[in-house]
Amino acid sequence: MKKRHQLSVGLGFGVAVFLLGGCAGLSSGPDGKRAEVVSAALSQVGTPYRYGGNEPGRALDCSGLTYYAHGVAGLRIPRMSLDQRRGAKPVNSKALRPGDMVFFKTGPGSHHVGLMVDGDRFVHASVSQHKVGYARLGAPYWKARYLGAGTYLE
Numbered sequence: 001m002k003k004r005h006q007l008s009v010g011l012g013f014g015v016a017v018f019l020l021g022g023c024a025g026l027s028s029g030p031d032g033k034r035a036e037v038v039s040a041a042l043s044q045v046g047t048p049y050r051y052g053g054n055e056p057g058r059a060l061d062c063s064g065l066t067y068y069a070h071g072v073a074g075l076r077i078p079r080m081s082l083d084q085r086r087g088a089k090p091v092n093s094k095a096l097r098p099g100d101m102v103f104f105k106t107g108p109g110s111h112h113v114g115l116m117v118d119g120d121r122f123v124h125a126s127v128s129q130h131k132v133g134y135a136r137l138g139a140p141y142w143k144a145r146y147l148g149a150g151t152y153l154e
Contacts, residue, residue: 034099034153037070037075038098038099040068040071040073041069042123043056044057044123044125045133046132046133047065047125047132049061049127049129049131053125054067060132062112062114062124064079064125066081066084066114066115081103081112084103085101085103085111085113085150088152092149097116098118100151101114101151101152102114102116102122102146102148103146103148103149104147112145116149120136120137121134121135122135122137
C-alpha cells in the first residue's frame with residue numbers, strides 16, 4: 001500500500017509551491033515520481049534531526065529522509081546512505097534534476113545524502129541545524145565534501 005503524506009500548511013506549502021513551480025505554476029516543475037519525491041521531502045522541512053531517525057514528522061536522519069521521500073512515490077530504495085549511493089544510477093553533476101540524490105563524505109566513516117530541489121539547492125536532515133532544512137550544493141562546505149550524485153528516478 002502506498003504511503004500518504006501531507007504538505008505542511010502555510011509557509012511550508014508556499015515554499016514547496018515556489019520550489020516546484022516558480023511563478024509559472026506547478027506545470028513548470030518536476031512531474032510524476034520526481035514531483036512526488038521532492039514534495040514528500042519538502043513536507044518534512046523543520047522535522048527534528050536524529051541519528052537513525054526514520055519517523056516522518058517526528059525525527060529523521062539524512063538517509064531516513066530520502067528513504068521516506070522515495071517510499072511516498074512508491075519506490076523502494078536502501079535505508080542507509082552508502083547503500084543508497086551504491087544502488088543509485090549515477091548522475092552527472094552538471095545535469096542534476098529535482099529528486100536526484102547528492103552524496104557527501106563529511107568525516108572519517110561519515111557520509112551524508114540530500115535530495116535536490118532545483119539546480120543548486122537540496123533538502124537534507126542536517127546535524128548542524130538539528131532539523132530537516134535546505135543547503136546549497138555550491139556552498140564551500142558542501143562543494144569540498146561532494147562525492148557525486150545518483151537517482152532512482154527516470
